[in-house]
Structure formats: structure tokens, C-alpha cells
Amino acid sequence: MKLPRTITVLSGAALSVVMLVTPVGAQPSRTVGASTTYQINARHDGSLVDTAVGAPPLSRKWSRDLGGNVSYPIVAGGRVFATAASPDGHGTVLHAIDAATGEDAWEPVGLGGSYWWSALAYGGGRLYAQNDDGVLTAFDPATGAKAWTVTLPGQYSFTSPPTFAAGVVYTGGAGSGGTVYAVDASTGAVLWTQPVENGDNSSPAVTADGVYVSYACEQTYAFAPKSGEPVWRHRTECSGGGGRTPVVADGGVWVRDDAGMTPSVLDAADGRLRGTYEADGWSPAPAFDGRQGYFVDEGVLRERHSRTLETRWTFEGDGRISTAPIVVNGYVYVGSQSGRLWALNGATGQSVWSTDVGAPIEEPDEHNVSEPLTGLGAGGGLVVVPATHLLVAYGQ
Template sequence: MQLLKLYALATLLLFSTCKRRPGPEPDKNALVFIGTDSPSQGTLYALDANTGQPKWTFETTNYMPSSPTVAGRTVYAASDDGFLYAFDVDTGVQRWRFNIGGYIVSSPTVANGVVYIAGGNDGKLYAIDANLGTEKWSTSVKGAANLSTSIISSPLLVDNLVYIGSVSGRLSAVNAATGALVWQFTARDSTPIMAGSTTQNGIIYTSSLTTVYALNAQTGALLWEYDTGFPATNSSPTLYDGVLYVNVQDLELVALDAPSGRLLWKLPIQSGAVSASRRSSPVVQDGILYMANTDLNLYAIDLSRKQIKWKLRTGAVYMVSSPVIANGIIYLGGDKLYAVNASDGTVQWTYRTNAGMDASACVLTTKGNVYHSGISGVTR
């Protein structure tokens, strides 16, 4: 009976996708990973990406606001219990854990056998051997000694440099091999840089609480800046087809010309926003931008028409998770994990975890492709 149910669900997903927009068949062995935010028992879940049924779980002793990622057959995840963990993708067996200490909001980035992650309250960027779980180097990026040590943003690795923002208002570029500080940019009035950055054509795009910046990736020189007019732009910008899209305090979507910073257009989203230390970052696929909002809706926005295509009301009470798209399905954390058809916003399945989710999901396909919220919205 269970096999019949799974077959019926897979058939429904395929029919819905093909009826509206041709796409790949569902990957029956794909997995989705996400962590939850219970203060006494944060849990990492590995779920069947097509049905939402759990494959395995791992319990920590604190929140898991950090989003997991996968490299090879290992999933990497961090917790406010102070540890960075590595698990076997298939079984959930712990390979190793590394004690950073304090809370960890930053999400890991993995490349060339190294895990890059920031400590939440020590002001350091860490490079950890991905196989052994041992420290290769750590570097302070907070700036002056009297500045805040908090880091909420996640590292971005491009070529030989790792970029990381901090609550002290610094964006730092660090040599990926040695940990040496290459350059540091200070936001206007040292307003916090809590969002992640994105890059294209030798330019780094980042945002502080009030301003979007474009910097030379090699030197940190300011190319342009755009004042959003709001005091809480703490969502990562997203690049698509030469345009930079910014979620401004969940009130409006702003489109900027990426090379010049010129305002192209704005789209109002809601009239009032909930206070949030982080906000959902947009993702774009096939000309449609998807973003969650503190008004508890998931939006699909047609960029060519500059209008909302559809929106889905969730049952969440707080929504800051960023959507992730894989095989035509959007995965979004909130009061539960949602799997939503990207073409029309219909819910394919939901799974009730032990607590809500600030983190974003990470999807691993059978072919080894990894989808998560990252550079230009979705990283493969």
C-alpha cells in the first residue's frame, strides 16, 4: 500500500509539472536536508525530497539556524551548540565535529576539501579540513578591537578569496589557502552587514542594513552604492541576467542595473513588515523570482511582467527561510517544511518538524547535484 501511495504521488508530481511547463522527471532518490530551531533540541533532518518522509535525524542541544550543505557523500551542518558537524549523507552517522564555541548562524561553504564557516560571536572565519574535521586556519575579521565580534552572514568563495560580512559593518576578503586578510571594506556608518554576498564579472555585491554596495572583487574598491531608504535590508541580493534583485525589508522588491547600480523598477510587496534579524533572500529560475516574506506568504514574481504570478499562504508565524528550487519543486522552511510546485504554487507535501525553521534547505540529487540558497539565488 505504501508503495502504491509513493507511486501515485510521484505520478501526480510528474503530471503537474509536465502539464504546465516541461521539466525533468522527479528524482526518486533525491534528499532534502534542513535544521530546526528548538532551543533545547535543534534537529537536522534528512527527508525524501519527493515524499517528505524522513530518512534519518540527528539531535543537537540548541538551535540550528545555519543552513546545511553537501559535498560528496557528506552533509555539513552547524548548531548554536557551538559545533560544526559532518554526517554521512545516507545513514546520518557522524563523521566528525569541530568545536567553534558559542552560537553559529553562518552556513558552511565547502570547496577543494575545505569547509569555510564563521563563528557567531568570536569574529573569526574558519577553514576546516572537510575530511578530518581539523582546523587549517582561523582569521579575525571583526576589525578594531572595540567592535562587535558577531557574524551572521555566510562565506562566499570565489577563485582564491573568501568573502564574509560582519555585524561590525565590515566586508572582508580573505586568502582561501592561508587565511591572510587581503582587504576590508567598511559600510557607511559601520552599519551591520548581516546578509551574504553574491558575485559576477569581478564584482562583489553585498548589502548592509541600509545600503546595497558593489565592490571590486580583487581590491574592495567601491564601484557604486544604492540607499534603500529602509533601516533593515538584511537579505542577500540575487543576480539574474544583469539585474540585481534586493528584498527591501519585505516591503518591496527592488531591481537594480548590476553594472551601474541604476534603479530599474520597484514592486511593492506588503504595507508593513515584521521585525526580523534576517530576511528571506530571493531566488530566480526561468525568469520567475521566488521569495518568502514575513507576511507569511511565498511569492512567485514574473520579472518580465513585473508582477506577482502567484502567492501561497503558509501556516508559519515567522518566515525568514530562503526558498530552494530543485527539479521544479520549491523547498521552504517555516512552521513546517513545504514542497511546492514552482509553476503554480500548489503544495506537493509538507512535513511537520519538531520546531520551526530559520534555516534554508539543501537538496541532493541522485546524480550528485547540490541545490541550496547561495550565489545568484540558487547554487548547483
């Protein structure tokens, strides 16, 4: 006899309903998730379903000192990928680590660059690395062999992490105005470009309906993923350099600004203002699990309903919470500049586990190119934490 179970999963680019049929007395097959870009997925909503992780408490599986400040990790295909600031000068180094052992899966690769910034994305069986000069390279994640390299045209300053979706790598560049790029993931050919104000620090959030980017003063754009045609634009009365990665969740585009504007929620379909919420413009990206939103502001984690924007619980920790939160199987993970990592019950805010990672867990710097953009990751049974020079993996 078999009993069906229906699981609704809010993850990636769409809502999916999965029917699992499990023999009585047998264990169900596990869902193994992946972190494929900044803030877990193409929506940047920080949410992951990975039953291989299990419920906290977790134990340390391995720790690596990569010799320089470490980026957010890509966790996929039995590997953990991250970049680190080069200890020998400008530029960054790409590291591929066996997720099970913590040992190098292949030799580290220098990515070059004028500064210490680089960022990663994964999809279509390839790993994509971009440096601050706009050199975008596709690697075989199993061997480290290069599939193609392209220097993105028309700009000279690149601080927007790439995003993979449906066979395309999306990214942005700045220098002379700004540009959003769509690159064929199989060949490296540039499929389309669009001008924006001003192309900095905004990893494209991508769904089947839109490519969303947001820059200084909440100048926010939506483009059609295949053609690049403008869908809508949210205009304000100012502009400037800088930007923040938007988050797409519950039909809204959640945007932040370090120029003093109140963080806003825009309707993903037409760009109209749906609401605002109290937070510092320098606050990291929020994470979402359905209509539960998790926001870090001034060192404190707050849970808000995504429609009413009402704060329902807060968690102060040590008052130095620094990371963008992520949500794995309903547990919220955040880290502190003191080096503390917490797992909280997403419904109640109760801390269920914490540990000392061994080094400060710095906040994501979405304004400079002095180091790779950092952030938490998870997948393949692991929660992975960049902590200054360290990359630390936890699991069961």
C-alpha cells in the first residue's frame, strides 16, 4: 500500500506542487536543494527546501581558510564553490571544494580583476564566474575546465552578481551609465542589453515573467526575460551611483536604497507601489518563506507578514546580526559579526541552535569592490557560512 503526500514548495522561479507517493513503512526520498546564486536562487528570496539538511542542531563538517575575504557560496552538484580576495594583490581566486570532505575538488583558479570583487552563479550544468572588469567565464563544475569566456561590452565597472535562469545568465555593468546584459549560457553570446541608471550592485532577480533590477533612489526596472523589452519602470525624483539586489516574493519586488529612501514593495506585474516598511537603507536583503518575511535591521532580526508588513516577532541575538537571512526547511539562519550563527524557528522566532563559527561573519557590502559579496548558502545537506577568510560547512 502507498500513501500520497502533497508538498507545496515556494522556491526558485515558480510555485510548484509535488505529489510524493511513499510505501507504508518506508522512508520518503529526500529533496536535495542547491544554492545557485546570491541569496540562494534566481528570485533572491533566500528560501531553500533541502530535507537532506535536517533539523538543527547541526555539527561542523569542515572548515577552510581561503586566504582572503570569502564570497557567498554556490552549493550544487556535490561541490561548494566560492571566491576569495587574492592574498597576493588585486583580483580574486575561485575555489571548488568537495562538499563531503572539504578538500579541493580541483585546483584554485585566478579570476583576475582590478579589485577584490567577483561573484558566481550556477545552472545548466555549468558554473559562471564574473570579475569586476566584466570578464564572465563558464566552467565545467566537475573538472574546472573553461567552456567559454566573454568580456561584457560597453562598461568597465561590474559589481552586480550574475543570475542563471532558463539557459541565460543575467548581470549588470556600470561606468558610463549602466547596462543590463542577457548572455547565452551555452555559448557566451550576448543576447540583449538594456540601458539603466546606473548599473551598480544589483544582481538581477529573475522569474518567468521578468528580470528585475534596482539602483540608487529605488530606480527599479522590469524587462522581459527572452527579448529584453521593458515591462515597467519605477521612477523617483533622484538618481545616482549604487544599487541593491531586489528580492521577488509574494508577487512583490522588495527594493532597498542607501540614499535615504524608505524601503519599498513594488507590484511585480506593473511596478506600482504596494507599500513601504521601516528599515535602514543599508540593511541586507530580506528572506521569505511564503508570506513570512525575515528582515535584519540595525543588528536585529524581525519577522513581518508580506502583505500587512506587521512585525510579529523580533530576535536580538547579540545585537550584532549582520547577514542577510536564509530560510532552510522553515528554519531561519543568521550570522553575527561576533562569529555567532543561529538557527531559529521561522514561525515563532525561538532560537533552536547556535554555534561559534570561529571568525566574524561580516555583513554583505553592496556598495564597494573592496571584497567579494558575502552571504550564507545551503544545499546538498549543508549550511555553508563565509566568515571573513573562513568557509565553514555544517550538516548532520
